[in-house]
Amino acid sequence: MADKDEIRPNVHDSLRRVSELLRKHELVEGLVHRQQGPRQELVENLVHKLHLVELQKLLDAQHPADVAYILESLPLEERLVVWDLVKAEREGEILLEVSDAVRETLIANMDEHELVAAAEQLDTDEIADLAPDLPREVIQDVFRSLSPEEREQLRSAMSYPEDTVGALMDFDMISIRDDVTVEVVLRYLRRLDEMPDHTDQLFVVDHAGKLKGLLPVNRLLVTAPGTPVATVMQPDFFKLHPQEKAQDASGAFERYDLVSAPVVDDGGRLVGRVTVNAVMDYIREETDSDLLSAGGLREDEDLFASVWSSVRNRWAWLAVNLVTAFIASRVIGLFEGSIARLVALAALMPIIAGISGNSGNQTITFIVRALALGQITPENARKLFAKEIGVSALNGLIWGGVVGLFAFLIYHNWQLGVVMAGAMMLSLMLAAVMGVAIPLTLQKFGRDPAIGSSVLITAITDSGGFFIFLGLATVFLV
């Protein structure tokens, strides 16, 4: 499959190689089980080990994110063989990179001792990210191994809900005092072996820890060493608060092209920083969860999840749709007499419901997107209603004409064609009004308009479309 290779050129080669080695390994295992002669066994065991050694070498050479990708792409049994070969000191990083569903399968196969060892390799903000998936005793053990300062960080990182700035934040920032010179700062930095990733700026604080300004690393390089920090720092700067929504932070990173941003508490004291890589991960997760919930999957599904866990992941959506389908069915039931007299109605009614459902979903997509961008105000909401109704009226003329003609051509009944065209027009207008109203209403009541809007509009256009068409037909035709 060509496209896939293009997406992850190197890592996909690795995945193919891993699969190959695993297949050889399985083959050998099979042979060993069948042929129990001691000499044969010895040879096979040797080959077996050679494969695993090669596999381990291959894994050691991969970036943790790439090992995570390989693990996600393997069925459970093979995944655990590979996981056993991963060096203990890399397990923590890799656990951070894999998807939630796959992480559960890996953690379920590690003992307490291994988990503690893996977690201890990580920074406190990373431990906080893993914590929800770890057994209570493991967290307690890890906690005991930390310094008092780290314990404080871990406690603070774990105290913020998932979608806040506090959950995105790390503690790897370099802060400097505002009453020193650039030379002192440079000397201090040279004493560090290396600077944390994504250090594009240093945070300038006063003696009380209050953030006074930012000193971009690049400015540090082009400034004369004797200059006081206070004169070269940026005193006006963008800052975040731990309680703010993660979505705000990600919007700001996108708009202002940031690499890192300071996080301060209510007293203005520096408590951490957010970096662009945490923001990118957040955006990816958000996009994923929108995609999944739009399809009615409750959460990320392991590619090789059991049938039973997949059924559980998907049942809620199907149940809701079953209820709406039952309602639509009862609406049709109201008109069974009309259908019995003019059976063409049964064949034509799904057209009305289908087209208005699609049109309503287009309106929803458009409005949900504008809401997400914050572009809908009470003033322009009225204009949007007017516009969508206009669009649906024009669509009603066009598509109403087409479906009316279709009905006439098939059934040679011009009255049926006219009723069909009229029903199409009315259903499309219903879809337009509800397509604007549903997301605005969900938003007003503090619900996410991206979730549920589509189910609601389809329910309304189905039942409404059937009712309008069969109702008009009953009045004018039967």
Add this chain to the structure above:
Amino acid sequence: MADKDEIRPNVHDSLRRVSELLRKHELVEGLVHRQQGPRQELVENLVHKLHLVELQKLLDAQHPADVAYILESLPLEERLVVWDLVKAEREGEILLEVSDAVRETLIANMDEHELVAAAEQLDTDEIADLAPDLPREVIQDVFRSLSPEEREQLRSAMSYPEDTVGALMDFDMISIRDDVTVEVVLRYLRRLDEMPDHTDQLFVVDHAGKLKGLLPVNRLLVTAPGTPVATVMQPDFFKLHPQEKAQDASGAFERYDLVSAPVVDDGGRLVGRVTVNAVMDYIREETDSDLLSAGGLREDEDLFASVWSSVRNRWAWLAVNLVTAFIASRVIGLFEGSIARLVALAALMPIIAGISGNSGNQTITFIVRALALGQITPENARKLFAKEIGVSALNGLIWGGVVGLFAFLIYHNWQLGVVMAGAMMLSLMLAAVMGVAIPLTLQKFGRDPAIGSSVLITAITDSGGFFIFLGLATVFLV
């Protein structure tokens, strides 16, 4: 609306203030037109100007991305009033930030001279981004104003298709020679007024311009000045090629947490760099276009687009759905005789089609996502088929039982209930098989599986669901 304020706290205040000032401005215009007394006019004109001055001050204080946001949120007429108040030297940056649809409305209202002036404020890679929307003469004028080196850059940037690394790349990199010391580099940097944004590393090249290594700025700070660059640089590094897919680059930035990456030509010579902000913009646009195409909108729609342009943007999807609805209608038409004899079939058939459509779409969502991550190989495709069929069989038992019971309770006809349950089971299995097969087939033929899969599965589950249910009913009941 609470949520919106949280998304863009400051910029939304600005938008509200802009709307207020615009309303006052319109009010005054209205007064002036009605009361033509010269004294009255004078006073009103003064107030009028005061509002616009205040508005201009407000706009000047905003980040270009925030002005872009305000422009996108205003109806066309008000948008152009605001656009007239934007300082000429900021127009270029702001044009870069607005959405494609809004950019068109702004450019349509600028004369050639203004456009040339706006474009000349930009870097060559940014001009290349605007170029598709600019009139030919404007590009020629801009081209003439560039230095030979810049012309070469512009030509190169414009030569790459939109979804390649070449289109993401900029030319703002600092390259240094490999045969100097860190001290020489530091002295060179101090002569620059400031370093380009997102300069987290310098690119080390030999005398022929070939990229030999990367020198992280942070490492520069912690290295003794006498050290030769060649010994402190990273000789193994991640690099991109201009022809590579932008999606590859964005995957690498996410996986490896990059801030910038070098772009080299086939000869290994440094030609540009890609930065994380360009990658974030790319990801946002990709996500947006996926979202829009999933809803059947061809492109980004201006919130205040005319009814006619909205109809054009949405018609293709509706036309496709009309065709599939006609087919489904004809499938029902085949069984009109059965429906006439047992009219309950008409009321029950949408349940089968609806539920299996939803279930098929869940499978599609899941498979499309796994394909996008490159996690489906020929080996595991078979396992996925088996899993999805298992899920659908289990769902068939559960939901088939529920709908069968529903049919029995409403119509007191147990045979009808059994047919209903059987049809549900078969339709769900059809949905599962097609839900895996459709995206895999689209991918195989080089099409994007995210586009069109959903329409196809719904077409198949509609017609298929009707056929299965009405067919079974005709055989066993009528």
